[in-house]
Amino acid sequence: MNDAVPAKIAGNVRRLRRARGWSVAELSRRSGRSARTLVKLEAGNNPTISTLVSVADALGVPFAHLMFTGVGAASCAVDVVRGDESRAPQIGAILVSSLARAPVADDLEIQHMRLGPGVEHLVDVGAAEHRLVRIFVVDGTLEFGPHGCEVHVRAGDFASVAIDQGRCVYRTSEGARILLISCAVGAEWTLDEASAP
Numbered sequence: 001m002n003d004a005v006p007a008k009i010a011g012n013v014r015r016l017r018r019a020r021g022w023s024v025a026e027l028s029r030r031s032g033r034s035a036r037t038l039v040k041l042e043a044g045n046n047p048t049i050s051t052l053v054s055v056a057d058a059l060g061v062p063f064a065h066l067m068f069t070g071v072g073a074a075s076c077a078v079d080v081v082r083g084d085e086s087r088a089p090q091i092g093a094i095l096v097s098s099l100a101r102a103p104v105a106d107d108l109e110i111q112h113m114r115l116g117p118g119v120e121h122l123v124d125v126g127a128a129e130h131r132l133v134r135i136f137v138v139d140g141t142l143e144f145g146p147h148g149c150e151v152h153v154r155a156g157d158f159a160s161v162a163i164d165q166g167r168c169v170y171r172t173s174e175g176a177r178i179l180l181i182s183c184a185v186g187a188e189w190t191l192d193e194a195s196a197p
Contacts, residue, residue: 005067009052010044012066016059017042030082031058058082060151060159078145083137083156091156092138095179109182115142120171133168133182134160140176145169 017027024042028035031054041047041055056063060080083091115121135144137157143150144159150169153159155176161168170178 006044006046009047009066010042013038013055013059014042016061016065020059027055027058031055057152060153065149078149078151078159078161080151080153081158083158085154085156088136088138088156092136092177092179095136109180111180112178113180114177115140115170115172115175117173117175119175120169122169131168131182132160132162133180134158135170135181136179138177138179140172140174142170142172142176142178 013027017024022030024035024038027033028038031038031051033051033054037047037051038055041051047055052066053063056066059065060078060082135153135158137153137155137159139155141152141154144153145151145161146163146168150171151159170180
């Protein structure tokens with residue numbers, strides 16, 4: 001590995017970890033890698049591919065985001081919060097109920113959908129738009145994010161991405177049920193705290 005690559009990886013992991021407000025111990029817990037391994041990674045030591053895959057998955061970013069910096073990585077940032085797969089249907093029902101009672105905004109789109117195996121859907125965002133696309137995965141698994149920068153999400157996960165222009169993709173090979181919320185960036189909606197689990 002070129003000497004510059006481990007330094008880039010170290011900086012990207014540190015930046016992504018801090019952006020989420022996580023300690024090294026928290027990233028260790030989420031990635032299944034020891035804190036010692038992560039400290040070495042952030043110090044610029046050569047990591048193994050399996051460590052990078054585990055760290056990328058825990059951070060909810062494509063593997064390539066750990067290796068590269070620049071416009072591409074910044075424009076592809078998908079925020080993923082890993083959830084409890086066993087509670088996904090219950091949380092999904094609470095979200096649907098809460099959103100049904102939310103004030104309706106002109107540009108708020110809410111879709112509760114089942115995606116069959118092999119389905120790919122593209123959400124086109126025009127040059128004049130700036131959209132926030134959020135999903136909650138009720139069951140199944142899928143790839144989600146800006147076209148070319150998709151991340152793997154599974155039942156119980158929340159994922160969101162802000163898109164300036166281009167396409168947001170969600171695709172599944174095995175099928176999935178999702179709740180998709182799309183709105184203009186800056187529009188606010190919150191889960192009814194009284195009904196939260």
